Every structure is written in C-alpha cells, then in structure tokens.
Amino acid sequence: METCNILVKNANELITLKGPNEPRTKKEMNNLSIIKKGSIAIKDGKIVDVGKNLNYKGKEIIDATGKVVMPGFVDPHTHLVFAGSREFELDMKLKGYSYMDILKKGGGIFHTVNETRKASEKSLFEQGVKRLNNMLRHGTTTCEVKSGYGLSTEAELKILKINRKLDEKHPIEIVSTFLGAHATPREYSANDYVDIVINEMMPKIKDLASFCDVFCEKDVFTVNQSKKILEAGKKHGLIPKVHADEIVDTGGANLAAEVGAISADHLLRSNEKGVKNM
Missing domain, CATH: 3.20.20.140 (Metal-dependent hydrolases)
Structure with missing residues (x-):
C-alpha cells in the first residue's frame, strides 16, 4: 500500500473539473466531472490520485463525509x-x-x-x-x-x-x-x-x-x-x-x-x- 501525506476520503461530492484545460462556456459549465464518495491522495504538496476507495495509507486522514471537495476559487x-x-x-x-x-x-x-x-x-x-x-x-x-x-x-x-x-x-x-x-x-x-x-x-x-x-x-x-x-x-x-x-x-x-x-x-x-x- 502506497503512503501519502494527506488522504481526504468519503467526500459527498468530489468536483474534479476533469477535461480540457481551458475556460468553459455555456453548457460546458455544467460538466464538472463529479465523483460521488470521492477521495484525494496528496503527497509532498501535490495531488497524486483521485477516485473512489483509494488504496493509500495517509499520514493524515480527513473524513469529508457530507461535504463537497472542490478546487479553490x-x-x-x-x-x-x-x-x-x-x-x-x-x-x-x-x-x-x-x-x-x-x-x-x-x-x-x-x-x-x-x-x-x-x-x-x-x-x-x-x-x-x-x-x-x-x-x-x-x-x-x-x-x-x-x-x-x-x-x-x-x-x-x-x-x-x-x-x-x-x-x-x-x-x-x-x-x-x-x-x-x-x-x-x-x-x-x-x-x-x-x-x-x-x-x-x-x-x-x-x-x-x-x-x-x-x-x-x-x-x-x-x-x-x-x-x-x-x-x-x-x-x-x-x-x-x-x-x-x-x-x-x-x-x-x-x-x-x-x-x-x-x-x-x-x-x-x-x-x-x-x-x-x-
């Protein structure tokens, strides 16, 4: 099992914005690439993995049950x-x-x-x-x-x-x-x-x-x-x-x-x- 510094898990909604790296317009703005019950693994200050049921041992574990995890504004x-x-x-x-x-x-x-x-x-x-x-x-x-x-x-x-x-x-x-x-x-x-x-x-x-x-x-x-x-x-x-x-x-x-x-x-x-x- 890989280790990471921070493991955020069980997010009600994990908004990844996966897709083209450019401004989104019109209907594209509804495509947020949301993962239900999602997790994020962070190592050395960088996100190394996102998904469901990630198999990482986190030095710090954050339970995001009932919360939305999204990129900062x-x-x-x-x-x-x-x-x-x-x-x-x-x-x-x-x-x-x-x-x-x-x-x-x-x-x-x-x-x-x-x-x-x-x-x-x-x-x-x-x-x-x-x-x-x-x-x-x-x-x-x-x-x-x-x-x-x-x-x-x-x-x-x-x-x-x-x-x-x-x-x-x-x-x-x-x-x-x-x-x-x-x-x-x-x-x-x-x-x-x-x-x-x-x-x-x-x-x-x-x-x-x-x-x-x-x-x-x-x-x-x-x-x-x-x-x-x-x-x-x-x-x-x-x-x-x-x-x-x-x-x-x-x-x-x-x-x-x-x-x-x-x-x-x-x-x-x-x-x-x-x-x-x-």
Missing part, C-alpha cells in the same frame, strides 16, 4: 491592501450622485488614497490578513491583488511590498498587479503623472508585480495615455491588464485587444467591435 480582481472604507458614499449614491460626482467631491479613490498613504505598513498588513482570512473561509485560494491606492512612488511601493509579505505569510497565493495609474493625484496633471508612473515608478516596482493595469476612462486616463503606460510596462516585463469602459465607451476594449492584455475588466459600456476584437 481564483479571484482575478481584488484591491486588498488599503485603508479608508467608504460606506459614507452610500448616502450620496442614494441621492443620485454618479461615481465621477463622488470622486470630484473627495470621495471614491481619493478618500481611500489619503487614508492608505497615512496608514502604517503594520496596519495595512493586519487589515490585509483579515480580508484574506475571510476570503479563504469562503473558498478562495488564489487571488490577484492590485496596488493603486497609493498614487505616489513611495505608497505604491509600500502596497506592493505588503502584497509580497502577505503572499509569504498567508496560505492564499497572491499575484500582484501594479495599478499606479488608477487615477491622477490632485497635485499633478494627467500627462505629468503618466510620466511619473513610467519613468519613476516602473523601474522601482518591476520586480514586485507580474501585471500592469490602468484605468482607461473618461476624466481618468485616455486611450493614448493608457497605451503609453501599458507598452512601457511590457518593456519592464509587466503583462498588461485594463480597467475600461465602466462609465462611458472610451474604446478601452479595443485598446485591450491592441496591447494584448491578458484581461480587461468592467467593460459595461464597451462597443461591440471592441468586444469582438478582444
């Missing part, structure tokens, strides 16, 4: 490290203020940026652990974590370094995204800030992130500014991602296709041509 869009919650904006929203109205009144991103800049690394780390614990409790085992609530070289570095520390200390696997271009700080023009993102921030953060993101939106960053940032990121080995077309159609979906973005988020107002190009 992967959350591809989070803003984990920040200070300054914004529940107070609900009253403004109920009064009909738009996202951009709230932003111009000092709410939105800028409120969180101010609080994040003031917060200590210790405080931000502890808040991040609490959020990750809650995510893990609900089944998330991997998440992408964006910066973007610093909007200065010092603060963006602080966030990305905390991301790395959280990845080292917490069971959830973290993949970092540099979102220095989340908004333009009030102390700069958009063009001046784009130059800071490219020439000052990127050389310093390039080893702390896998992706580069930008908020391509009316009154935030134009398509040309966004493209400039994403192309510069690619030169530093950062894979492009895009926030776009949440409020109006800026052509952000087409930009995502043009720069070869690995993902494009929001897209509530994207035109059909841009979506097809992606």
Whole structure:
C-alpha cells in the first residue's frame, strides 16, 4: 500500500473539473466531472490520485463525509491592501450622485488614497490578513491583488511590498498587479503623472508585480495615455491588464485587444467591435 501525506476520503461530492484545460462556456459549465464518495491522495504538496476507495495509507486522514471537495476559487480582481472604507458614499449614491460626482467631491479613490498613504505598513498588513482570512473561509485560494491606492512612488511601493509579505505569510497565493495609474493625484496633471508612473515608478516596482493595469476612462486616463503606460510596462516585463469602459465607451476594449492584455475588466459600456476584437 502506497503512503501519502494527506488522504481526504468519503467526500459527498468530489468536483474534479476533469477535461480540457481551458475556460468553459455555456453548457460546458455544467460538466464538472463529479465523483460521488470521492477521495484525494496528496503527497509532498501535490495531488497524486483521485477516485473512489483509494488504496493509500495517509499520514493524515480527513473524513469529508457530507461535504463537497472542490478546487479553490481564483479571484482575478481584488484591491486588498488599503485603508479608508467608504460606506459614507452610500448616502450620496442614494441621492443620485454618479461615481465621477463622488470622486470630484473627495470621495471614491481619493478618500481611500489619503487614508492608505497615512496608514502604517503594520496596519495595512493586519487589515490585509483579515480580508484574506475571510476570503479563504469562503473558498478562495488564489487571488490577484492590485496596488493603486497609493498614487505616489513611495505608497505604491509600500502596497506592493505588503502584497509580497502577505503572499509569504498567508496560505492564499497572491499575484500582484501594479495599478499606479488608477487615477491622477490632485497635485499633478494627467500627462505629468503618466510620466511619473513610467519613468519613476516602473523601474522601482518591476520586480514586485507580474501585471500592469490602468484605468482607461473618461476624466481618468485616455486611450493614448493608457497605451503609453501599458507598452512601457511590457518593456519592464509587466503583462498588461485594463480597467475600461465602466462609465462611458472610451474604446478601452479595443485598446485591450491592441496591447494584448491578458484581461480587461468592467467593460459595461464597451462597443461591440471592441468586444469582438478582444
């Protein structure tokens, strides 16, 4: 009888997702390859066998009777490290203020940026652990974590370094995204800030992130500014991602296709041509 480190057995349903290693669409999403009363053998941190009535001697045995065993969720869009919650904006929203109205009144991103800049690394780390614990409790085992609530070289570095520390200390696997271009700080023009993102921030953060993101939106960053940032990121080995077309159609979906973005988020107002190009 072979030995394994962990043997999970008697799962009411073991969801294997056996099949093509690609995103599933439409009816394919119902094909979960479920094994009733299933078991999993894990050795040296890897799953070595799945099935029914596995013949392994487990150093640790977990009885999953009455439970579902499934792959962990992967959350591809989070803003984990920040200070300054914004529940107070609900009253403004109920009064009909738009996202951009709230932003111009000092709410939105800028409120969180101010609080994040003031917060200590210790405080931000502890808040991040609490959020990750809650995510893990609900089944998330991997998440992408964006910066973007610093909007200065010092603060963006602080966030990305905390991301790395959280990845080292917490069971959830973290993949970092540099979102220095989340908004333009009030102390700069958009063009001046784009130059800071490219020439000052990127050389310093390039080893702390896998992706580069930008908020391509009316009154935030134009398509040309966004493209400039994403192309510069690619030169530093950062894979492009895009926030776009949440409020109006800026052509952000087409930009995502043009720069070869690995993902494009929001897209509530994207035109059909841009979506097809992606």
